[in-house]
Amino acid sequence: MQALTNRSMVVVNKKMTWMERIYLPAIIGGLMITIRHLFKKKVTIQYPEQERPRSAVYRGWHVLKRDEQGRENCTACGLCAVACPAEAITMTAAERKPGEEHLYREEKYASVYEINMLRCIFCGLCEEACPKEAIFLTDRIVPSGMLRENFIFGKDKLVEGVEPDNRIDVSKRARAHRTY
Amino acid sequence: MPKVTIDGHTIEVPEGTTILNAARMIGGDIVPPAMCYYSKLATSGGYCRTCIVQVTKGSEKDPRPMPKPVASCRTTVMDGMEVKNITSPELLEARKGVVEFLLINHPLDCPICDQAGECHLQDLSYEHGLNKSRYDFKRREFEKIDIGDKIKLHMTRCILCYRCVKVAEQICPGRVHGVMNRGDVAEISTYIKNSVDNEWSGNMIDVCPVGALTDKTFRFKSRVWFTKPMDAHRKCETCSGKAVLWLSGDEVLRVTGRKDKYGELEDWICNTCRFEKKNKSDWTMEGPRHIDRHSVISQNHYESLKQLKIDVSKQKKIAEKAHQS
Numbered sequence: 298m299q300a301l302t303n304r305s306m307v308v309v310n311k312k313m314t315w316m317e318r319i320y321l322p323a324i325i326g327g328l329m330i331t332i333r334h335l336f337k338k339k340v341t342i343q344y345p346e347q348e349r350p351r352s353a354v355y356r357g358w359h360v361l362k363r364d365e366q367g368r369e370n371c372t373a374c375g376l377c378a379v380a381c382p383a384e385a386i387t388m389t390a391a392e393r394k395p396g397e398e399h400l401y402r403e404e405k406y407a408s409v410y411e412i413n414m415l416r417c418i419f420c421g422l423c424e425e426a427c428p429k430e431a432i433f434l435t436d437r438i439v440p441s442g443m444l445r446e447n448f449i450f451g452k453d454k455l456v457e458g459v460e461p462d463n464r465i466d467v468s469k470r471a472r473a474h475r476t477y
Numbered sequence: 478m479p480k481v482t483i484d485g486h487t488i489e490v491p492e493g494t495t496i497l498n499a500a501r502m503i504g505g506d507i508v509p510p511a512m513c514y515y516s517k518l519a520t521s522g523g524y525c526r527t528c529i530v531q532v533t534k535g536s537e538k539d540p541r542p543m544p545k546p547v548a549s550c551r552t553t554v555m556d557g558m559e560v561k562n563i564t565s566p567e568l569l570e571a572r573k574g575v576v577e578f579l580l581i582n583h584p585l586d587c588p589i590c591d592q593a594g595e596c597h598l599q600d601l602s603y604e605h606g607l608n609k610s611r612y613d614f615k616r617r618e619f620e621k622i623d624i625g626d627k628i629k630l631h632m633t634r635c636i637l638c639y640r641c642v643k644v645a646e647q648i649c650p651g652r653v654h655g656v657m658n659r660g661d662v663a664e665i666s667t668y669i670k671n672s673v674d675n676e677w678s679g680n681m682i683d684v685c686p687v688g689a690l691t692d693k694t695f696r697f698k699s700r701v702w703f704t705k706p707m708d709a710h711r712k713c714e715t716c717s718g719k720a721v722l723w724l725s726g727d728e729v730l731r732v733t734g735r736k737d738k739y740g741e742l743e744d745w746i747c748n749t750c751r752f753e754k755k756n757k758s759d760w761t762m763e764g765p766r767h768i769d770r771h772s773v774i775s776q777n778h779y780e781s782l783k784q785l786k787i788d789v790s791k792q793k794k795i796a797e798k799a800h801q802s
Contacts, residue, residue: 374588375700379776390697405589405697428588 353473356419356434359412359450360457360465364402367459370431373407377423377432385416386423402429410455414439414448433467479556483507483530484564496549496560497528501739507562508739510572510601512579512686513638514550515741521643522550525636526575527601531568534559546571569605576606582617582661583687584633585610592688594701594773597740598636619664624654625672627693627752628682632664635689641665641681648745649677665689676715679751683734683742694752695723695731702773704730706766711759716747721766722757729755738769 316322342349362370373390391408393401400406423432442448457465478489483500484507490499498516500508509530514522522528529546537557546568549560561568580602587593619632637656642665645652653674654667667673673681682690704723711718723731732751734742754760768775 372588373697374593375703376588379700379702379773390699392697403586403589 351436353436354470355436356421356470358414358435358437358439359417359423359455360433360435360467361410361452361455362431362433362467363457363459363464366399368398368400368402369406369456370402370429371407371410372401372403372405372429372431373410374428376426376428380422380426381417382420382422383416383418385413385418387411387413407452410452412450412455414450415445434470435465435467436469437465479554479558481554481556481558481560483560484562490554493553495522496530496532496547496552496554496558497522499554500530500549500560500562509549509562510597510604511550511739512597512601512636513640515640515643515684516739517741517745518640518643518647518684521640523548525579525638527572527579529568529572529575531561531565532558533561533565573605573607576602577611579636580606580610581612582633583636584616586634589697590631590634590688591691591695591697591701592634592685596688597686617661622666623672623693624667624690625674625678627679627748628673629691629693629696630665631689631691632666634687635665636687637663637665638686640684640686641690644680644684645673645678648680649673649675651675676747676749677745679748680734680742680745682751683736686740692731692733692751694755698730699723699725702776704774705778706768706774708735708763708766709760710763711750711754711761713747713750716750717744718746718750719744720746720750720760722760722762724757727757729757729760735766 364370373388375388375390378384378386378388387409388407388411389409390405393404393406419434421434424434439448457463478491479494480487480489481496481499482488483496483503486503486507488499488503490502494502497509497511497514509528511522511528512525514528526548528549530549530552531546532543532552534540535543535558536555538555540557549562563569579598583598587596587599590596593599617633622630622632624630639656642652642655645654653672654665656663657666658664679692682692685691701723704725707722707724709720709722711720719735720732721735722729723733732746732754734744734746734751737743765778765780767780768778
């Protein structure tokens with residue numbers, strides 16, 4: 298059979314010399330490599346204290362936007378879910394009741410909106426499909442976790458806050474897209 | 478029997494056949510779309526103008542072309558008539574104008590409309606319409622009305638096709654709803670907030686080409702493309718009992734009649750079947766409903782090869798031939 302690479306070696310069962318038998322030169326040689334790496338520039342960074350620069354169009358943790366009056370934009374039309382190639386999005390719709398006009402923009406809203414972050418591939422197709430400018434991918438990294446259940450993000454983790462301080466800015470990506 | 482040529486396809490049809498029905502006999506792309514014509518309802522058609530065609534030759538005896546596009550659902554064929562539908566660019570432009578007029582007062586609230594995904598107006602505007610509205614004025618506004626406890630009327634979405642009125646006239650005993658007022662204030666309404674309450678009223682939902690009449694038991698339950706349509710039947714004393722169940726898991730979200738390729742019901746179904754029988758055990762399942770692959774409902778919708786009418790052995794032969802050459 299032809300070798301795939303030229304790195305293959307034929308194993309020879311030859312008798313080792315005295316120097317080889319005491320193993321010390323090999324161990325010291327190995328340690329030298331370890332010690333040399335101690336003084337080299339580190340390839341890892343201290344996340345989350347430190348962060349690497351990311352592209353302006355980075356796609357991370359989704360946000361469900363509210364309009365200027367603080368009403369949810371999402372009307373549970375299901376287009377994000379049908380566009381999602383990973384089938385990560387599920388939702389349940391409900392009808393807006395009288396007196397809830399300040400909460401939801403249209404007569405239908407998503408009472409449950411869940412994204413399975415383990416399934417999500419962050420392709421951004423949901424954002425493209427959305428006719429109501431409700432869902433956006435932001436530059437926030439999805440935090441790690443120990444339990445699979447914690448990766449199903451509901452509305453508590455997706456909808457942005459009403460107060461101006463709690464709003465999530467998505468204009469950076471939009472601007473970056475425009476310059477490309 | 479008169480001979481008619483539609484987009485180059487010649488067919489001999491019985492006396493008194495309309496151009497639309499002659500085109501349907503030929504079938505395929507040349508069939509004009511129809512929003513108000515309904516083959517199972519007498520005197521329907523002639524309101525929406527989406528089925529307009531160009532008659533380039535009136536008949537053998539009088540070969541002059543008709544001066545304007547004509548509604549194919551109301552114009553009968555003459556011997557030697559020549560009709561242009563998709564082969565006439567002017568006609569397609571005219572139809573585009575019709576679609577724009579139909580959409581003038583339409584709220585375009587597809588994201589919240591239960592009809593989205595199976596709406597004829599949506600398909601029509603996708604195929605012919607502009608992707609932008611040129612209309613700056615305020616659209617018509619109406620309150621949502623409950624006609625009966627099972628049907629919701631969104632007058633804003635209505636295109637006044639009169640199909641539901643014909644259903645009430647011809648299928649239901651005792652009509653209580655109709656079109657009130659005229660011109661741009663015309664609306665579907667019941668006689669002083671009367672409720673539409675009889676065994677066949679649910680068929681109004683199925684004949685409505687848009688989302689004006691929707692099933693209240695299905696209201697906002699799911700989007701059509703997330704449900705699984707299944708053919709099913711049950712023994713019913715009032716109707717044929719042949720229906721389509723729209724399932725989500727084991728839950729029956731909605732029951733509708735079976736629609737053919739022109740979106741017309743094959744059989745009328747009664748309200749008991751439509752609204753009361755929401756258990757899988759009430760029905761005998763026949764198999765998945767065939768959904769056109771161009772429809773969004775066909776998303777994640779699987780059928781057996783037999784139903785899709787795909788001959789695997791034929792495909793295999795073609796593949797083998799291609800492989801050999």
